[in-house]
Amino acid sequence: MKELKDKVAFITGGGSGVGFGQAKVFAEEAGMKVVIADIRQDHLEQALDYFKGKDVKVHGIQLDITDRDAYAEAAAEVEKVFGTVQLLCNTAGVSQFGPIEKATYDDWDWQLDVNLKGMINGIMTFVPRMIEYGQGGHIVNTASMSAFVAVPSAGIYTTTKFAVRGLSEALRLELEKYNIGVSCLCPGGVNSNIHEAVKTRPAKYSNTGYYGEDPKVFAELKKAIEWGIDPVELARITLDGIKRNDKWILPFPEFIPLVEKNHAEVMEALHRYEDHPDVERRKKMMGTPDF
């Protein structure tokens, strides 16, 4: 999507961090009509306060992306206020650290619900509308460098982000014919408020093997991201990636050694079986079903 001015952007998690950076850049620098959707009313209000008095078109909706009915209502509201969404930023995400062996089912369910199923809800809600509108568009799915490399104590988060990467690759292939681009944005460290993500954890998932709302833990977690990129700078890079229809938006080359090591291991594991007697037969048969 090369021309963004006056087009409608819908940003989940737009009240803080990466999403708020996107809202600022898309509204102020690209001249888009921007919808900020966020579960936290305080984040939403702070974001809307920032835009007060500025010559921009911004609309706020309190939305829990895991709530499918609310998502459909939000889409209907956007269409009334601004028109059809042509840029969907699936940005909202949560994290909670701890080893997999200490996780409860609630720990799994919460992060999978928000980071993966919440994104699926966004795609299910807006992709049919974009296709029907027939004017093309773009989707930015925020994964993480955790979509490429696993680190200890981030197993659940890593699982969700690897899934987001797969979803993004598949979606990109399938939406190309509708002129809808898909980019997978994979941040490394971003100076955001993700250190206090557990504040939005719903009561139905209260059983945790990890930590709760503990200021000391929040302070430790903040130390791990406060050196990170500024969300506005990341959003400017993202904007360029959208205009070029980049498959990957990966402005964190400090991760090159880790990703190279991972990929080298994958290639080594594949090459190990090259001389297996059945390989040539399978190569001749290979194809994908045509649905």
Ligand SMILES: NC(=O)c1ccc[n+]([C@@H]2O[C@H](COP(=O)([O-])OP(=O)(O)OC[C@H]3O[C@@H](n4cnc5c(N)ncnc54)[C@H](O)[C@@H]3O)[C@@H](O)[C@H]2O)c1
């Ligand atoms: N901060 C980092 O270092 C970093 C690194 C890699 C990837 N990311 C990813 O960036 C994305 C944005 O995170 P951030 O760092 O800006 O965090 P953040 O906490 O500052 O912002 C996330 C926003 O999403 C909202 N949110 C949470 N659950 C929601 C839900 N169910 N429905 C709607 N809104 C919800 C929060 O209220 C918050 O305003 C996430 O997907 C995260 O995984 C962040």
